[in-house]
Amino acid sequence: MGTVTIKEVAQRAGVSPGTVSNALNRPELVAPATRERVEEAIRELGFVRHGSASTLRAGHSRTIGLSVMDIGNPFFTDVAAGVEETASALGYAVILGNSAGSLEKEERNLHVLAEQRVRGVLITPSDDDPARFDRLRERGISVVLVDHPAHRPDQCSVTVNGEGGGQMATSHLLERGSRRICHLTGPLTIRQCRERATGARRAVLAAGLDPADVLEVVAMPAMTARAGQVAAERMLAAGRLPEAVFCANDLLALGLLRGLLLAGVRVPGDVALIGYDDIDFTAASAVSLSSIRQPAHRLGQIATELLLDECDNPDTHAHRQIMFQPELVVRESTGSPR
Amino acid sequence: MGTVTIKEVAQRAGVSPGTVSNALNRPELVAPATRERVEEAIRELGFVRHGSASTLRAGHSRTIGLSVMDIGNPFFTDVAAGVEETASALGYAVILGNSAGSLEKEERNLHVLAEQRVRGVLITPSDDDPARFDRLRERGISVVLVDHPAHRPDQCSVTVNGEGGGQMATSHLLERGSRRICHLTGPLTIRQCRERATGARRAVLAAGLDPADVLEVVAMPAMTARAGQVAAERMLAAGRLPEAVFCANDLLALGLLRGLLLAGVRVPGDVALIGYDDIDFTAASAVSLSSIRQPAHRLGQIATELLLDECDNPDTHAHRQIMFQPELVVRESTGSPR
DNA sequence: CCATTCCATTAAAACGTGTTAGCGGAATTT
DNA sequence: AAATTCCGCTAACACGTTTTAATGGAATGG
Secondary structure (H helix, E strand, C coil): CCCCCHHHHHHHHCCCHHHHHHHHHCHHHCCHHHHHHHHHHHHHHCCCCCHHHHHHHHCCCCEEEEEECCCCCHHHHHHHHHHHHHHHHCCCEEEEEECCCCHHHHHHHHHHHHHCCCCEEEECCCCCCHHHHHHHHHCCCEEEEECCCCCCCCCEEEEECHHHHHHHHHHHHHHCCCCCEEEEECCCCCHHHHHHHHHHHHHHHHCCCCHHHHEEEEECCCCCHHHHHHHHHHHHHHCCCCCEEEECCHHHHHHHHHHHHHCCCCCCCCCEEECCECCHHHHHECCCCEEEECCHHHHHHHHHHHHHHHHHCCCCCCCCEEEECCEEECCHHHCCCC | CCCCCHHHHHHHHCCCHHHHHHHHHCHHHCCHHHHHHHHHHHHHHCCCCCHHHHHHHHCCCCEEEEEECCCCCHHHHHHHHHHHHHHHHCCCEEEEEECCCCHHHHHHHHHHHHHCCCCEEEECCCCCCHHHHHHHHHCCCEEEEECCCCCCCCCEEEEECHHHHHHHHHHHHHHCCCCCEEEEECCCCCHHHHHHHHHHHHHHHHCCCCHHHHEEEEECCCCCHHHHHHHHHHHHHHCCCCCEEEECCHHHHHHHHHHHHHCCCCCCCCCEEECCECCHHHHHECCCCEEEECCHHHHHHHHHHHHHHHHHCCCCCCCCEEEECCEEECCHHHCCCC
């Protein structure tokens, strides 16, 4: 009961199991008439191919793994949506893992993915160790890094220029006239945070100014709205507000914005504010938020295409490190002070 | 090369393949000394169990499927996070599908999940047809409905009381003194929208008022911030603003809020506003948004526990239809007019 | 000391599919 | 008409694991 196998389909269609398999996987090998009979038998019996048996015999599966750092962050949600859309269109299933920033959890996820013999893995790694994925690749599991540059030429990666984005945001604040800028960011162990900070510094230098005078970097332990609000409270307690804040993340920016507004600080009048990621909600916030837009959805699409190309055409595949350019979106929070 | 099998591990440890399998799955059957040898061999060779072979032989996998309606909606993201967390803790992998509201896509997802022989499926179905999942259950794939009530006692479901939530929101507006209320919602083909609308109506009746006088229902084709802003523009064009708006969704509410504020309408002074879902961003919006909180993360957790219990203890398992109660969260957007 | 029980281990048979080599017959060429 | 090529199909094995029945040896009881 329950499971109907390829054998029963064969019997019903009056052919051998091998022919049914061919009709499914290499239809051009089987005569139109028999193919029709097989398809009818499949429909009548409600046959569904046993993916595990198929994987076992064929040596590869129709699934890919996706390991992200924070499924709660809309940026990663957008990436995930792009991945799911592309993979699904090509008949691949996506196994989702949320590392939540924990290296241990990430390792556990990768182990599960290895057990499932996924065709490949898309991952936003929590650390910088490039050797960590070698074990996977030795097993024939391709790896594409998402939002993290590959260190070596034999690996694909898809990123957005973080230094460029940081520079863009900071230049915008400088052009606006701000000369005391705070860069509110997350743990500097996170590469994206480091990049954006570097970009900020570079923008100050490019303007012929001394970072020591102009730029103060404040790193919070988390990149959440909650952390942003805490940062606001600290700034207010310290007494001396910066003229502008560049947040490494829209969530931080939204929290900071809320904290400042609650205390009666005017934005952008007293403090200008720019975030990063341009998530959907920035436009709807108290003061609409200027931000650096990243093509998250597209990132997911391209990463998936790269991965599946690497899987399906291992010999012709050329490893690529693709870097998208972010885009400055100016809204009210850095508008001219009224 | 690459794949190291149970056989090689057995050879290295000087035992038979069967013993290695036992050491992995039923350690109590093998003597401590040999178990130690086996574990060492596994470590040395970097052996990873072939999940497909295991599934094929054992007849069931360690994966569950999750099919949601809109991965971009923070409510579902929270659910997904709860699911991933719980499943992962129990050693299960989660295959993610995004139906994007399309029935056809949902069917395709379910087919993929059936092929993968997932242990069970968590689904937020796009329609009301209860028979649609029978085919899955015949194949031994358990189904738990998420955010959708089960019609039959032999099926688990986890929901949040939508009528109650709708009533709660509307009563709150009525108590506040509003007598011309607009209910802004999405397609009424969506069950959640219907429920909330019913709740709104019931609240009006419970207050001894006539819905025809008090309540106007406006259904948008989508439940996005964009749609909310369009709704605001229409209201303004129509000239006559309601005293209060109950939105079936925070995204709609945020969009509406933005549209109203841009036109100089005061919230809650001219129009009071309440949303639904209480997503993270409501607190950070222009005017912080009153909303109906749903325990999304918990929903995901419980649904997963129910599903895995049904899988692991099919005889003792009691099907349950769990309904959570939502919670009113009052913020500025329904505060007393200044 | 023999019979019994118990324990740790093994050999071998599945699970459902993909694939390879080969077979018979029809179509084509000599 | 015989020889060759081609086409559509089949038989049978392999993939890596789990599981059942069987095995041998140690421990226990009479």
